[in-house]
Amino acid sequence: MTSVTAAPGGVDADAKSEAPPSRAGNPWGYILRKIGLFLLTLWAAVTVNFILPRLMPGTPADAALARLAQNGPVSEATKAAIEAQLGVPTGNLFEQYIQYLGQVVTLNFGVSYTFYPQTVSELVSTALPYTLVLVGLVTIVAFILGTLLGVLAAWKRGTWLDTLPTVGGAFMSAFPYFWTALLLLFFAGYVWRLFPTSGAYGPTATPAFTWDFFVDALYHAILPAVTILITSLGGWILGMRNTMIPTLGDDYVAFAEANGLKPRTVALRYAARNAILPNLTSFGLALGGVVGGSILVEQVFGYPGVGYLLFNAVTNQDYPLMQALFLMITLSVLVANFIVDILYGVLDPRTRR
DSSP, rough: OOOOBOTTSBBBHHHHHHHHGGGGGGHHHHHHHHHHHHHHHHHHHHHHHHHHHHHHSSSHHHHHHHHHHTTSSOHHHHHHHHHHHHHHHOHHHHHHHHHHHHHHHHHHOOOTTTTTTHHHHHHHHHHHHHHHHIHHHHHHHHHHHHHHHHHHHHTTTTTTTHHHHHHHHHHHSSOOHHHHHHIIIIIIIIOOOOOOOSSSSTTTTTOSSSHHHHHHHHHHHHHHHHHHHHHHHHHHHHHHHHHHHTTTSSHHHHHHHHOOOOOIIIIIIIIIHHHHHHHHHHHHHHHTTTTTTTTTHHHHTTOHHHHHHHHHHHHTTTTHHHHHHHHHHHHHHHHHHHHHHHHHHHHHGGGGG
């Protein structure tokens, strides 16, 4: 007589093996859904970026014509020539929309009013590497360092290893970007003369892929980088510590400790892996805001990044440059959120349901 082995819950093993896999076990459907949502949101952002400037009164050439009119009357022929030179769109709204989509695909956003005759694409391609290297790398370093210090503070709660990072993090996060930047600029730049006070490289340096230029650019980026690191590190420490402390009381952490696992393994692979999800969301938003989140710091230090470029575009009513930068900021946020969604599915399979 053949015996039948029952699976837990009263379901036999054969029936359990024939059960269809759960959606949490198949990540491809989850990824495809996120890609579809990303493309839909991107299309909506591009469309809104097209509509908003056209809701403003006047045409993109009005600001240039207003400056020209200060010296005397402007003829219709001069007005038509300026509009053609600046690339003012023609045709009905639908034709302009199709033309705009073509410009987005080809990265052709016209000519900048502020930095004429340079094109918007040239200006952005020149400023973007400085912002990505400065703000992007510092944001990643601050996130990794702050998360590890938050894990240490939560694991060693009640000791000096908890008090020092938390008190220091709360103290640093209380200072705004511009105040810290001005403080470092005054003491380290003007009083002690340890670092340069403005620019991304020296007046005699030429941008090139050489070791001398890399060292010079790194030297000029120290003060802006330290400013961003000081003001952002405390938030990552406090956020990770506060989300990890409740996790340490869960049953699976106690079970892992009872099995004799090393404290580092329990802290990192069990407690921190689940507690990091809220911090990961904040990191995605911070990483998405890298392109436009450095306006004050770059303005204080005269650093020629995207934030400095955006400030000049808004100040001078440079609509083509503003439109391209706003679209870039939106795209960076969408890409960062998409990456965070994928990481969520990897770290917590329950989110794929």
